[in-house]
Amino acid sequence: MIANDLLKGTLRTIVLKLLADNGRMYGYEITKKVEELSTGKIKLTFGALYPVLHKLEADGHISIEVEYIGKRVRKYYTLTETGRSWTDQKVDEFFDFVTTLTYVLKPTPA
């Protein structure tokens, strides 16, 4: 399990990247995909996911398509054009961050 406070800042990047790689996805699908890709180490609760999705939508980075599954509504999320370029930027930033952290945290060979 990866601690929640470590995940906090990267959740948005994770969601964006998944949408970039998989096209349109719905909420439950995103949590499943994250669990699968992280071999179960990251368990995304819907409590963490939906506030982020709604914020991304409000900021114009993702758009929604609605489909009906029986009675219920399923919302598919897709990256918009601005969201796509923003994702690249965020992912780059993240790898930059990880590389920097590695420098800082890895003991240098004597």
Next chain:
Amino acid sequence: MIAATIDDNYERIKDDLVSRGLTYDRLIDDVLDHVCCMVEEFMSHGNDFETSYDQVLETIDEKSLPEIQHQTLLNLDKKFQQMKNFTYVFGLTSAIVTIVGSLFKKMHWPGAGILITVGMMLIVFVFLPLYFITNHKEQVERKNPVYAIVGYLTIALLLVGAVFKIMHWPGAGKMIYASIGFMLIGFVPLYVVNAFQRSGKEKANLPYIVMLLVGIAIVMLFSNINMSKDLLDIYVDEALANEGRVEVAQERTFSLLELALDSSRMDQQATISKIHDQARDLQVMITGMQEGMIAYVDQPGASIEEVNGKDNRSAGRDAILDNGAGVAFITEAKKYAAMLDELVKDPVANAQIEDHLEFTTLVWDWEHGRDGVRDSPLMKNYYKNTDAAKGIALAEYVAIAYLLHN
């Protein structure tokens, strides 16, 4: 088959979610679909609907739905987000201004007072209110604004009190005491109650215990400041008393000297003058050191009661050791003691003089010497000097009286 079962229970699931606090339509759609997917997954392992649904509900904490909704709405609230950003910007700015001001103060550079005051005002009147308001809005159950208000008052009074203290404005002590009062009867009990209420649900004890300890530490810190303030006041009182005694002793000596001029003891005249001159030289040296220390803290000519920076720890080093007569003074004072010892033969008078000039002997030598002066606060050095001045004046009086009567 599974999909049909879920569709049959669609309304029921929706009602359950609403009754658990979900009211924002767009979020209901998301969570509803999510929950249905979870149920579907349980059912796909061969469970029936009821078992599956119960298991899913168990994973959803009672408070989590309103919390998610609250967080979602806050995320979407542009004004709130702006306010949060403002809070950070103001917090950062005011902290930097205050820190720079404190450094200026340490370095005795001009403008320190203005920087500290502006920085603290920003913290107290802009940053803290914003912080408490945004923090309060982020809480899901916003039952108790008292909590935020008491917290704000405690910290605000503490900080304003600290500024008043640093600026030497009246009322600082009262504000600090009021703030400690607020903390002890308001903030701390609220925090403890809150911690106990929460501890059942979350494992969040540590932050509260730490917060409590920090609170206690702050209280003790401030009580410390007050103690040292009392100590400084004692030094001031004692120093003033000593200066008074010096004056009395000098007046008495003066009348003795007038008496001596009229008396037939003309043979003692030269010796008496010698003692008097030497005593006067020592007093001049002391006055020079005292004035030097006061000038060092930028208030030349001020009386000791009015001086800001009574706890300054470099004034003594500068005005006594580095640029003052401190070292010469010890040598001269020892000569003075030796001279009086030589001239006064009467054991009683001699013992009195020795007593008055005790500061020239070993223990006091250390106190007045490099180590004793270097790291002592201004007020302590000032007091030690008045003690020496008193000793010199009294010894002078005893010696001259002895010479006149024998």
